[in-house]
Amino acid sequence: MIIQLDKIPEQGMTFEGSEPPEVLALEKSAEFHPAGPLSYDLYAQLVDGMLIVRGSLSAEMKGCCARCTQIFSTTVSDSGFLRDYSDLEGAEEVDVTKDIREAIILNLPRFPLCDESCKGLCPQCGKDLNEGPCGCSEGERGGAWDALNSLNL
Numbered sequence: 001m002i003i004q005l006d007k008i009p010e011q012g013m014t015f016e017g018s019e020p021p022e023v024l025a026l027e028k029s030a031e032f033h034p035a036g037p038l039s040y041d042l043y044a045q046l047v048d049g050m051l052i053v054r055g056s057l058s059a060e061m062k063g064c065c066a067r068c069t070q071i072f073s074t075t076v077s078d079s080g081f082l083r084d085y086s087d088l089e090g091a092e093e094v095d096v097t098k099d100i101r102e103a104i105i106l107n108l109p110r111f112p113l114c115d116e117s118c119k120g121l122c123p124q125c126g127k128d129l130n131e132g133p134c135g136c137s138e139g140e141r142g143g144a145w146d147a148l149n150s151l152n153l
Helices: 097-106
Strands: 002-004 013-019 032-047 050-064 071-085 093-095
Touching (some): 032 097, 050 097
Antiparallel strands (some): 002 093
């Protein structure tokens, strides 16, 4: 998104709209990828030779659940987007695309879950436990640390 500096009045200007998902430049193979356009509601104002841009961003994303590996949709948003651009001497426009992309990426969940109550996969047979119990017995199932617990140090 490019902001034309000469078109911003003294009291500032609101920018609302959406950009195509390609603006986020995320690979399809990434843990998250865009599922829809990036929406923005930004306010830009020139103050003492600096451009201040603030507002909110949101993007519909598809991700892979860290517990059950199912693909799910979520909305990633940043309601406190705030950037200042001070090196404006001789500039006619400012491209805020990289900062918008960064704000969305920084708001992606670190441990994405399709649902807070997701049960994940059985560590023994790999069955999705959200669909019901598997045929493994409790003793068979074990835990992620069982191999280490059996070490005799």
